[in-house]
Amino acid sequence: MVIKAIQYNDFGNEEVLDLVTVEAQVLLDHQVRVRVCSVGLNPIDYKIFEGVKQLRMLSFFTKLRHPSKWFESKKSLFPRGVGRDFSGIICEVGKGVSNFSVGDEVFGTIISAPGLGTKKGALATEICVSETEIALMPKNIDFDHAATMGVAALTVGGAFRKIGLSKDDTIVISAASGGIGSIAVQYAVSMGATVLGIASKQNADYLKSLGAIPIAYGENVKDSILAATSKPITKLLDCYGREYVDLGFELGLKGENIGTLVPSPSVILRGAKFTGPRHSNYDDFITMSNLVSNGDVSIHLDKVYDFSLSDIKEAYKELRMGHTKGKKVVKIEQ
């Protein structure tokens, strides 16, 4: 049996990607085979196919420890798949799987060590994944929307756990109209927290529709925040980068109350928390699913692309520009 998949054989920009026909994976114990219907895109996808530093370092140290790998390293690292988040229908169940059956409609994400990625990718007509990487799809959404939930569920669930978000908090969230931020805003609002979301002026109405007080990025962000609420800011979740961790400290927060999804050495030295899926657990899938089922979280689709090489290259180019509203999705017609 053959499948179609996006793969690459060297690190680089979108031009390294290829659409290939390959043998389907062998189904292992505790895995299910999923006929993929849609794939949600995340910035981590392109960070990985560009060759994040950790991946290059891992490969270098492996070669130091096993000199023969200097000659076979490409074979061991490549070809690699692309993409993590998916939705689809289970078409085969492996030994030891107890919670899922053939025909179940599921969403999920391919889990790897932080920053490293895996050899398999979600951008394929079929994938084999562990039952701990999937959950049943909420009944009220379609495959395109469900495909965006995996990384977001683990990231937001993990981050809010790490910074101890509660209903009494007033939280600032940066990049609040993006793939993670837009879900984090609604999640925090559903908990009862007061949320200030930072994005461009153009997204102010969108942020309001999510339940946040909109704050435009640019100059005087701190003053805008202080003018927008009389409540003291108690937490900050940064979905953009270091400047917003600095903002958290300027607002008087301690490092333990600042979470960032985008680490840098200075952020960590100052005591802010690098967080996300690393602080998640399986229940975060279920929590997200319930939030979507009861309408507390709705997902905005920025754009839906075809499962063609040209569309996928274009999708990642656009995602990299950093102004996605909600999530980008690739639909896999089968």
Ligand SMILES: NC(=O)c1ccc[n+]([C@@H]2O[C@H](COP(=O)([O-])OP(=O)(O)OC[C@H]3O[C@@H](n4cnc5c(N)ncnc54)[C@H](OP(=O)(O)O)[C@@H]3O)[C@@H](O)[C@H]2O)c1
């Ligand atoms: N720690 C982890 O494991 C983990 C997990 C998930 C994600 N992440 C990282 O978290 C980041 C966000 O992911 P994402 O999927 O949400 O990305 P995304 O969808 O591409 O984020 C786009 C958002 O960034 C906003 N933005 C652009 N320029 C900004 C600025 N100068 N200040 C504030 N916001 C700005 C955009 O607002 P406008 O459109 O209004 O400009 C939009 O809301 C990425 O770097 C990703 O790799 C890390």
